Amino acid sequence: MADDLCAADLPSLDAVTARLIGCAAEDASALRQIIQHLEAWADRGVDEQAAQSLRVSAAFIEQALTRTTDDPDASLRLAADVLAEAVARLDPCDVEAVRDVRPPAEPAAGPAPVTEVVQDVALLPSDADMVILKDYIAESLDHIEASEAALLELETDPDNIELVNTIFRAFHTIKGTSGFFGLDRNQALAHHAESLLDRARNGQIKLVGGYADLALRSCDMLRLLIEGVQNARPGGPIPLPAGLGDLLGQLSDPAAAGIGEEDCAEPLRVGDILVAQGAADREQVEAAARAPGAGRLGERLVRGHVAPAQEVARALRLQKQSAAASDTSVRVATDRLDSMIDMVGELVIAQSMVADDAAGRETTSPRLARNVAHAGKIIRDLQDLTMSLRMVPLKALFHKMNRLVRDLARKSGKSVQLITEGEDTEIDRNMVESLNDPLLHMIRNSVDHGVEGPDARAGRGKPPTGTIWLRAYHSAGNVVIELQDDGQGLNREKIAAKAVERGLIDPGRELSEAEAFKLIWHPGFSTADTITDVSGRGVGMDVVKRSIESLRGRVEVDSVFGVGTTFTLRLPLTMAITDAMLVRVGRERYLLPTISIEQSLRPRGEDLSSVVGRGEVVMLRGDLLPVFRLHRLFDVPDAQTELTDGLLIVVEGEGRRCAVMVDELLGQQQVVIKSLGASFGDVRGVAGAAILGDGNVGLILDAGSLIKLATARDHAEILEPAGALG
Incomplete structure (x- = not known):
């Protein structure tokens, strides 16, 4: 077989390697051609070691082709690894291409055919402008997110042609820019999806049911292709996502693939939203809908005093939200933004030092005091402005959850809707990605274990469609995110029984609701009767708590059995x-984040005691809390030694509580967090540092690691987890 190819017909080994990386085990014709090329290269005079590697690579490919291995894809990966090592050992001159084995393609007006796009090797152009390419990747991913959001909104408003136009423009833009970079796969997929969308624009189809699924799968596949471009090096191969060929075929002829508008979910109705939110009674809503007379349902509900006008208007806004106009924006590299924010932080510190210095003078002119105060106001405004530049809306994160609920509901055979509120609430962009996993875990639990199946909901008099609310808003200088469902709620008796079974509490111990709910945060704790591929192993909620606490936040749960749960x-x-x-x-000053502080108190002698002569504890509202003296943990001299002369600050971190003894509270303030730097490494009990107004450094303490430090030193036997109540 190798003799059938002359040297002039051989592609380069680099091209063969790239093509092999892009192949799947199903690409039989392409893999046979690669085997032919490898055997020809092995016979054309390369050194014996390289020739042997080429033959080994060909043998692995043969295994994948003939299915003589349990994992054909693993064999192909091994073949690619062996081939890459062989190419690396050869002299660059030995792997130069003379001429590609494929005949020249016929010129075409549109993107490459499906078979060519799927089987051909895709290489990132070696001369690609990486700055422009980076913009292409970012803008394309933005277009995909906007398209997903519009597709999900179309399911509740399928006649909204403006949403269809938004999706069409997004794919059209991606098609054009992909063609500019020579990314044939991306261009072909965008073109075929654009053709489907054009049919929707012309009123031939509606993007619901199977068509909506097909469009959403196109978004997913296009995202994979663009991420492949993002991870590729100039001149290197771009991996082929599995299923691209099938998807292109379905886009070309949806009817042949059995895809249509069937299984279309009914749009959300105003009455359903009002009932789900508890603003109206279902029987009254249905009676108003059946009643003769003119006017829309919302008007009838208000006239009949079934629901307040304010609630009806709110339901209408949730039912149909108009697409917001795009803001004019300029892309700025994040490292530049972070540098600017750091410099403004330094400016705040410098101004505070100047103000303290001016205030400390024996004679300070009123004019100097006014100027310092005015400068301070300007700098605070500048700080607020620069911090707002780090803020991004939660909209993109919420839209991901919308897609997740849709997919999980279909997978579990339930009918579940997600209602989002406060999508425009902004939060630090560095925190958004860290919120993805906690929200994902909570929503999985809500869909899988919270919301009941249709029969169970009917038995409880609930509508067949379960509802999950995802809300965000600002409160007291914090961002609050609420996840609420109208499912079965937490079963306190079931939680207590599982806790007894695991030895977390003593048998017969009566738990309050708050005490029972704390138990769900224990690692591995689950009351699920069955384990599914979605949830049920008890590995989610402890991850949620740790993730939120790592962001210096806290998570709370409230539930009513049979009614629902709110996180x-x-x-x-x-x-x-x-x-x-x-x-x-003593003479040192420390900073405790207020979000970790529950309360402060001056202890009385009768509330203090010791355990087995080794650890000090304080009685607080019926609970014994361990007491840790901060001056002992950090070896601070000249500090108060009598507990009754000092203050106790009750802190909570990582599910544990304790009382920390300090000499004095000096007040609350906002501080700019500074890293301790590489020279100090990870200091236990310390989250960072801040420069105080007098120029000195104050350590910012971390409640969770502070408790661990104290426990490891002296009090391991008396510190219990917050949920261990036995």
Whole structure:
């Protein structure tokens, strides 16, 4: 077989390698051609070691082709690895291409055919302008997110032609820019999806049911292709996502693939939204809908005093939200933005030092005091402005959850709708990605274990469609995210029984609701009767709590059995600045984040005691809390030694509580968080540092690691997890 190819017909080994990386085990004709090329190269005079590697690579491909291995894709990966090592050992002159084995393609007006796009090797052009390419990737991903959001909105408003136009323009733009970079796969997929969307624009089809699924799968596949471009090096291969050929075929002829508008979910109705929110009674809504007379349902509900006008208007806004106009914006590299924010932070510190210096003078002119105060106001405004530049709306994150609920509901055979509110609430961009996993875990639990199936909901008098609300808003300087469902709620008795079974509490112990709900945060804790591929192993909620606490936030749960559950996440607006309580211990000053503080108190002697002579504890509202003296943990001299002469600050972190002894509270303030730097490494109990107004440095303490530090030193036997109540 190798003899059939002359040297002039051989592609380069680099091209063969790239083509092999882009192949799947199903690409039989392409793989046979690669085997032919490898055997020809092995016979054309390369050194014996390289020739042997080429033959081994060909043998692995043969295994994948003939299915003599349990994992054909793994064999192909091994073949690619062996081939890459062989190419690396050869002299560059030995792998130069003379001429590609394929005949020249006929010129075409549109993108490449499906078979060519799927089987051909895709290489990122070696001369691609990486700056422009980076913009292409970012803009394309933005277009895909906007398209997904519009597609999901179309399911509740299928006649909204403006949404269809938005999606069409997004794919049309991606098609054009992909062609500019010679990215044939991306261009072909965008072109075929654009053709489907054009049919929707012309009124031939509606983007619901199977057509909506096909368009959403196109978004997913296009995202994979663009991420492949993002990870490729100039001149290197771009991986082929599995299923691209099938998707292109379905886009070309949806009817032949059995795809249509069937299984179309009914749009959300105003009455359903009002009932789900508890603003109206279902029987009254249905009676109003059946009643004769003119006017829309919303008008009838208001006239008949079934629901307040304000609630009807709110339901109408949720039912149909008009597409917001795009803001004019300029893309700025994030490292430049971070540098600017750091410099403004330094300016805040410098101004604070100047103000303290001016205030400390024996004689300060009123004019100097006014100027310093005015400069301080301008700098604070500048700081607020620069911090707002780090803020991004939660809209993109919420839209991902919308897609997740849709997919999970279909997979579990349930009917579930997600209603989002406060999508435009902004939060530090560095925190958005960290919120993805916690929200994902909570929504999976809500769909899989919270919302009941249709029969169970009917038995409880609930509408067949379950509802999950995802809300965001600002409160007291924090961002609050609420996830609420109208499912079965948490079963306190079932939680207690599982806790007894796992040895977390003593048998017969009566738990309050708050105590029972705390148990769900324990690692591995689950009351699920069955384990699914979605959830049920108890590995989610402890991850949620740890993730939120790592963002200096806290998570709370409230539930009514048979009615539903609400999770509340409270997060700081930004990770760069924190509200902290300044405390004094001896001559040192420390900062405790206020979000970790429950209360402060001056202890009475009768509330203090010790455990087995080794650990000090304080009785607080019936609970014994361990007491840790901060001056002992950090070896601070000249500090208060009598507990009754100092103050105790009750802090909570990573599910544990304790009382920390300090000498004095100096007040609350906002501080710019600074890293300790590489020279200090990871200091236990310390989250960072801040420069105080007098120029000195104050350490910012981390409640969770502070408790761990204290436990490891002296009190391991008395510190119990917050949920371990036995």
